[in-house]
Amino acid sequence: MPKVAFTDSTGETRAVDANPGDSVMETAVRNGVPGIVAECGGSLSCATCHVFVDPDDFAELPPMEDMEDEMLYGAAVERQDTSRLSCQIRLTDDMDLHVTTPETQV
Numbered sequence: 252m253p254k255v256a257f258t259d260s261t262g263e264t265r266a267v268d269a270n271p272g273d274s275v276m277e278t279a280v281r282n283g284v285p286g287i288v289a290e291c292g293g294s295l296s297c298a299t300c301h302v303f304v305d306p307d308d309f310a311e312l313p314p315m316e317d318m319e320d321e322m323l324y325g326a327a328v329e330r331q332d333t334s335r336l337s338c339q340i341r342l343t344d345d346m347d348l349h350v351t352t353p354e355t356q357v
Contacts, residue, residue: 253342257284260354271344275337276300286352293338295319298326299356300337305349309333312340328353 253269255278269278279287279300288299295318304312312335319339323330337350 253344253346253348255279255342256347256349257286258349258351259286260352269342269346271342273342275302275340275342275348275350277338278342279337284352286356287337288356289338290357291338295322295336295338298322298336301326301328301330301353301356302335302337302350303331303353304333304335304340305351306333308348308350309335311346315339326353327355327357 253271254266255269255275256264256266258264265284267282274293276287276289276293280289290299291297319336322336323334
C-alpha cells in the first residue's frame with residue numbers, strides 16, 4: 252500500500268495511507284489534508300494542487316507532460332525544480348512519497 256507524507260509550510264507532517272492508482276491530490280482531499288485546494292478536481296485546469304516533491308522521490312516519478320508544465324507557471328507560489336501538480340502523480344503499490352504544500356494555493 253502506498254503512503255504519502257504531506258508536510259505543510261509550517262513544517263508539520265501528516266502521513267496517510269493511499270490507494271494504488273489514486274492521485275496524490277485525491278489522497279489529500281479524501282484524508283482532509285490541508286494545503287491542497289483542488290479547485291478543478293483533478294482535470295488539469297488549475298494549479299491549486301501544487302506540491303514540492305522531496306528531491307529523493309522526484310527522480311522516481313514519471314516525467315511531467317507539457318500541459319502540467321504550463322499549468323505550474325500559473326501557480327500561486329513560484330514553482331521550484333521539484334514542483335508538480337499532485338493531481339498528475341499517480342500512486343503505485345510500492346510507492347512512498349513525501350511532498351510539501353506551498354504556503355498558499357490561491
